[in-house]
Amino acid sequence: MNYKNHVTRLSQYKSVLQRLVKSGIEKTYAESISKHIGIPATQIRKDFSLFGIRGNKRGGYNVLELLEELKINLGLNRDLPFILIGYGNLGKALARYHGFHEGCVRIIAAFDPKVGVLSSIPPIPVYPPASISAFLKDNPVKHAVLAVPDDVAQSMFDELYAEGIRGFINFSTIALNVPEDAYVNNVDLELELETVIYYTKESNNKTK
Amino acid sequence: MNYKNHVTRLSQYKSVLQRLVKSGIEKTYAESISKHIGIPATQIRKDFSLFGIRGNKRGGYNVLELLEELKINLGLNRDLPFILIGYGNLGKALARYHGFHEGCVRIIAAFDPKVGVLSSIPPIPVYPPASISAFLKDNPVKHAVLAVPDDVAQSMFDELYAEGIRGFINFSTIALNVPEDAYVNNVDLELELETVIYYTKESNNKTK
DNA sequence: AGATTGTCGTGATTATTGTCACATAATTAT
DNA sequence: ATAATTATGTGACAATAATCACGACAATCT
Ligand SMILES: NC(=O)c1ccc[n+]([C@@H]2O[C@H](COP(=O)([O-])OP(=O)(O)OC[C@H]3O[C@@H](n4cnc5c(N)ncnc54)[C@H](O)[C@@H]3O)[C@@H](O)[C@H]2O)c1
Ligand SMILES: NC(=O)c1ccc[n+]([C@@H]2O[C@H](COP(=O)([O-])OP(=O)(O)OC[C@H]3O[C@@H](n4cnc5c(N)ncnc54)[C@H](O)[C@@H]3O)[C@@H](O)[C@H]2O)c1
Numbered sequence: 001m002n003y004k005n006h007v008t009r010l011s012q013y014k015s016v017l018q019r020l021v022k023s024g025i026e027k028t029y030a031e032s033i034s035k036h037i038g039i040p041a042t043q044i045r046k047d048f049s050l051f052g053i054r055g056n057k058r059g060g061y062n063v064l065e066l067l068e069e070l071k072i073n074l075g076l077n078r079d080l081p082f083i084l085i086g087y088g089n090l091g092k093a094l095a096r097y098h099g100f101h102e103g104c105v106r107i108i109a110a111f112d113p114k115v116g117v118l119s120s121i122p123p124i125p126v127y128p129p130a131s132i133s134a135f136l137k138d139n140p141v142k143h144a145v146l147a148v149p150d151d152v153a154q155s156m157f158d159e160l161y162a163e164g165i166r167g168f169i170n171f172s173t174i175a176l177n178v179p180e181d182a183y184v185n186n187v188d189l190e191l192e193l194e195t196v197i198y199y200t201k202e203s204n205n206k207t208k
Numbered sequence: 209m210n211y212k213n214h215v216t217r218l219s220q221y222k223s224v225l226q227r228l229v230k231s232g233i234e235k236t237y238a239e240s241i242s243k244h245i246g247i248p249a250t251q252i253r254k255d256f257s258l259f260g261i262r263g264n265k266r267g268g269y270n271v272l273e274l275l276e277e278l279k280i281n282l283g284l285n286r287d288l289p290f291i292l293i294g295y296g297n298l299g300k301a302l303a304r305y306h307g308f309h310e311g312c313v314r315i316i317a318a319f320d321p322k323v324g325v326l327s328s329i330p331p332i333p334v335y336p337p338a339s340i341s342a343f344l345k346d347n348p349v350k351h352a353v354l355a356v357p358d359d360v361a362q363s364m365f366d367e368l369y370a371e372g373i374r375g376f377i378n379f380s381t382i383a384l385n386v387p388e389d390a391y392v393n394n395v396d397l398e399l400e401l402e403t404v405i406y407y408t409k410e411s412n413n414k415t416k
Numbered sequence: 417a418g419a420t421t422g423t424c425g426t427g428a429t430t431a432t433t434g435t436c437a438c439a440t441a442a443t444t445a446t
Numbered sequence: 447a448t449a450a451t452t453a454t455g456t457g458a459c460a461a462t463a464a465t466c467a468c469g470a471c472a473a474t475c476t
Contacts, residue, residue: 056453
C-alpha cells in the first residue's frame with residue numbers, strides 16, 4: 001500500500017483535523033484519524049514522530065494543537081498567496097473554488113491575455129500577462145499556478161522564475177526545464193485518469 | 209529522487225512518445241526520453257524490462273512500436289470511456305479539455321442536477337443524475353470522474369459502484385469508503401498546492 | 417575479419433519507505 | 447497501592463524502489 005509520501009500524508013492529516021475542528025471535536029487518536037483516511041495508525045504515529053509532533057500518552061492528541069503543529073511543519077502558518085497564470089478552463093475552476101478560503105491557499109490574482117469577466121466570489125482580478133512584473137513589485141508572491149497551454153508553459157515559467165517565483169504547480173503536460181532552486185509540482189490530469197484505467201485492468205488486481 | 213511509481217512513469221513515457229509520433233520521429237533512445245522528462249535512462253530501461261518491453265540492441269526503440277507496447281501495458285489499447293459526475297467548475301474544465309481527444313481518455317457523458325448549457329466541442333451531453341442507471345444499461349462504462357461536492361461524493365460513489373463502475377477518479381476532499389474490488393484515484397488539488405508551499409520553505413532545500 | 421563504439425538489459429547493490437513489536441507513560445479499576 | 451488497560455513513540459526489521467555495474471550484442475569503422 002502506498003500513501004504517496006510523508007508530506008502528502010501530513011497534508012491529509014491536516015485536512016482531517018480541520019474537519020474535526022469544524023465539528024467541534026477536541027481530542028483525537030491516531031486510530032481514529034486512521035479510520036478517516038485509511039492510513040495505518042502506526043504510520044501516522046511514525047510520521048508525527050519524524051516531524052517531532054507529540055501527543056499525550058494514553059490521551060491521544062489535542063485537535064487544535066495538533067492542527068497547529070501540522071500547519072507549522074507544512075509551512076502553512078504564514079500567509080502564502082499564489083498567482084494564477086492562465087485563466088482558461090482549469091484556471092477558472094481553481095479561481096472559483098470556494099474551499100481554498102477555508103484552508104490556507106489563496107489565489108490573489110490571475111493573468112491572461114484574454115482579460116474578460118471575472119465572476120468568482122470573492123472576485124479575483126484578471127490582468128494581462130504584461131503586468132506580471134509590475135504586480136510582483138507591489139506584491140511579493142513566491143508561488144504560482146501554471147494553467148496555460150503547453151506551448152507557452154516553459155516561457156511563462158522562465159519569466160516567473162526571473163521575477164523571483166520559486167514554487168510552482170504546473171498543469172501543462174510538458175516537463176519543464178527547472179533550475180535547482182525552484183520547485184515544480186507537476187499535476188497531469190490525463191495521467192491521473194489513465195492510471196485509473198491501469199489499476200482496473202483485469203490483470204491488475206493488486207490493491208493500489 | 210522520486211518519480212512517483214512505475215505506472216505513472218509508463219504514462220509519462222507514453223506521453224513523450226505520442227509527442228514524438230506527432231513530430232514524425234521514428235526512432236528514440238532511453239537517453240533521449242530521459243532528456244525530455246528528467247527520469248534517468250537506467251530507470252527507463254529498468255521499467256521497460258519490468259514490463260517486458262524490449263528495444264533493439266544498439267538501435268534504440270522504434271517509436272510506434274514502443275508507444276503501442278506502452279499502451280498495451282497501460283490498458284489504453286482499448287476504448288475506455290468515462291462518465292463525469294458533477295458538471296461544476298472542475299467538471300466543466302475537464303469536459304472542455306481538448307487534449308483528451310488526442311490521448312485515449314474519453315468522457316462520453318456528464319450528470320448533474322443542474323442540466324444546463326453544454327458548450328464543449330465536441331458537445332458532451334449533460335443528464336440529470338436520476339438517469340445514470342438507465343444510461344449505464346445502454347453504455348457499459350466502467351470508469352467515472354467524481355467532481356461533485358464533498359457531501360454527496362460518498363453517496364454518488366455508492367450508487368455508481370452499485371451500477372458496476374469500478375474505476376474512479378475522485379476530486380472531492382473526503383476519503384471515500386471503498387470496497388476491495390474498486391479502485392479510486394484521489395486527486396486533491398488543495399493538497400497539491402500545499403505541497404508546493406512545503407517544498408519551498410527555506411528549511412526544505414532538498415530536491416523534491 | 418576484427419576492433420571499436422554505443423546502447424540495451426538485468427542481476428547485484430544501495431537507499432528509501434513502511435510495518436511490527438514492544439517499552440513507556442497516563443488513566444482507570446480494584 | 448497495585449494491577450489492568452489503552453495509547454503513544456521508536457528502534458529493529460521487512461519490503462519496495464532506485465541506482466549502479468557490467469555483460470551482451472548489433473552497427474560501423476579500419
Ligand atoms: N482542462 C483540463 O481538464 C486539462 C486536463 C489536462 C491537462 N490540462 C492542461 O492544463 C493547461 C491549461 O488547460 P486549460 O484547459 O485551462 O486550457 P485553456 O486553453 O482553457 O486555458 C489556457 C488559458 O491560458 C491563457 N494564456 C495563453 N497564453 C498565456 C500567457 N502567456 N500568459 C497567461 N495566460 C495565457 C489563454 O488565454 C487561456 O485562457 C494546458 O496545458 C492543458 O494541457 C488541462
Ligand atoms: N474547483 C477546484 O479547483 C477544486 C479544488 C479542490 C477540490 N475541489 C473539489 O472538487 C469537487 C468539485 O468541485 P467544483 O469546484 O467543481 O464544485 P462545483 O460546486 O462547482 O461543482 C459541483 C457540481 O456537482 C453538481 N452536483 C451536486 N450534486 C450532484 C449529484 N448528486 N450528482 C451529480 N452532480 C451533482 C452540482 O450541481 C455542481 O454543478 C468538490 O468536492 C471540491 O471540494 C475542487
